[in-house]
Amino acid sequence: MRRVALRALMAVGFIVVGAAHIGSPDTWFEGSAGPYRVLVHVRSPGVIPAVADISVRVYESAQETPPVTVSASVNKFDAAGTPPPPEAAGPVLGDPELHTVSLWVMSGGSNSVKINVAGAKGSGSVVVPAAFVAYRRLALDGPLAMALALVGLVLFAGIVSIAGAAASEASLAPGATVDVARRKRGRLAMAIASVVLASAIVGGRLWWKAEDASYRRSIFRPMTAVASVDDSGAPNAIDLRITDSGWVASRNEAHGPGSRRSGYTPMIPDHGKLMHMFVISDDLRAFAHLHPSTSDTVRFSAWRPPLPGGAYHVYGDVVHESGFAQTLTSPLALPGRTAEPSSGSRGDDSWHVSVVPVTSAASSDRETMIRWDRGNAQLVAGAPARLRFTVTDLSGSPVALEPYMGMAAHAVVLRDDRSVFIHLHPSGTVPMAAKRSFDLRSASDTVAGTLSRRVTATDSAASAAHAGMTMGNVVSFPYAFPSAGNYRIWVQVKRNGSVVTGAFDAEVN
Secondary structure, three states, X not given: OHHHHHHHHOEXXXXXXXXXXXXXXXEEEEEEEOOEEEEEEEEOOOOOOEEEEEEEEEOOOOOOOOOOEEEEEEEEOOOOOOOOOOEEEXXXXXXXXXEEEEEXXXXXXXXXXXXXXXXXXXXXXXXXXXXXXXXXXXXXXXXXXXXXXHHHHHHHHHHHHHHHHHHHHOOOOOOOOOOHHHHHHHHHHHHHHHHHHHHHHHHHHHHHHHHHHHHHHHOOOOOOEEEEXXXXXXXXXXXXXXXXXXXXXXXXXXXXXXXXXXXXXXXXXXXXXXXXXXXXEOOOOEEEEEOOEOOXXXXXXXXXXXXXXXXXXXXXEEEEOOOOEEEEEEEEXXXXXXXXXXXXXXXXXXXXXXXXXXXXXXXXXXXXXXXXXXXOOOEOOOOEOOOEEEEEEOOOXXXXXXXXXXXXXXXXXXXXXXXXXXXXXXOEOOOHHHHHHHHHOOOOOOOOXXXXXXXXXXXXXXXXXXXXXXXXXXXXXXXXXXXXXXXXXEEEEEEOOEEEEEEEEEEEO
16 A cells, blocks of 8 residues: 555656666666576666565576465665565566565665575575665656645535534534534634634655755765876876765875765775776767776776777666775767777776677677577567677687676677667676675674675686586676666677677667
8 A cells, every 4th residue: 555655646757877887776686596597677666655566587487386485585784783674575477487575665775675486396585685676756746736736625615514513503402503602602612713724734744845945855876976087197097086075075084084085985806906997988989988096986087998988877887895886987089189080908897899780790809690589579678688798719619718807798788879888798797706795794794894804715717617607608697677778788798818899770659
């Protein structure tokens, strides 16, 4: 009933802001829950508190007898907190591998969804980090507002008339007529009731406006940052400086440890890097995946690869100790530099400049081909997308891939209007550092900084084995495009010590 009331009272007004990514708030995770391989999809409600819909696909479980059982629970990142009891997920009619459940999310921020699976093969569980934040405001639509206003007028008139009748006729004997004095008393009661009800309505409206203003302030916005080019040295550097006042103040040692004013916990490395920086031209031709250095987690500086000059946007992915991940973004104007379309890598850093858009096969390496095995199926917004890629040599023979920062592959999805940006792995949208922060936390981790040291010590650069991935020449990414439009997808793998990048265009209906 509460869920119905939420939907009935408000209509959707969307604000394109996400937590871990931009415009793509849902969580996708593929991994192991004990002996079972699962695909978890957590649909972010976009408002807090609200209901999150969770789907769990248990692979190769359709024929098991008795059927597998699945349960789930949502737990706030709180080392001293007690997780709630799990709720059973029901199977979907016609698809015995798929189970769904809806869970209430009562507080925003870094949460996790714990999935429990039990069956003939045994039992197991997996913790999936999920950042639940308010990123949209639900507004009252016109028809519903008019209907509620009409009902309110009827109730207002009814209460006023009841008050008048009670004052003038309640003590009358049956069949007696209302005299002038009683009629005046009834009118006075109606006037008083009207004033009281009008005052309650005005007070309620003021309260509602205050709550609405508070909610507007709570809508999530990533930390602000400004990108620039530092040409003081050789080679030039691309800087991304965090300008969020709370974060900058919390990083300033002069304020002391007790003066932390930021709502964020310290940053932790993901795949061995405190930040994954993506520099993408506004025409989507040029792309770079960089890993800047920092001495204060305020200014991040990366070398500038041979990208052509022009208008760009910088995206910086960071993960906090609590498991909360966010993407910082800023426009950037790269000074004029003529460069032929080229690609390359230096360590874990890489860049790629496309010649023409491609839809089936691409490569930044003269000896490697990345092919999108998309088949003939159309891409539909909200439906699981077939993001499956095969890596071969130029003759079509499979090639041996190497772990790229602990993963079989990386991918970036960007809509052409920049309203959607997401960094994907074969395990899904979940940063492995966020998962480790939930896996490693204990009841003693109540002081900021204690857990981050353990996460850093067991850095997620070895996350391929952690996620149960195998290194073949086929990589896939669990994901669903959140909206229709034109997208560019960059897929990155590592071979012979070099990062190979393929760029693909996608039209989503």
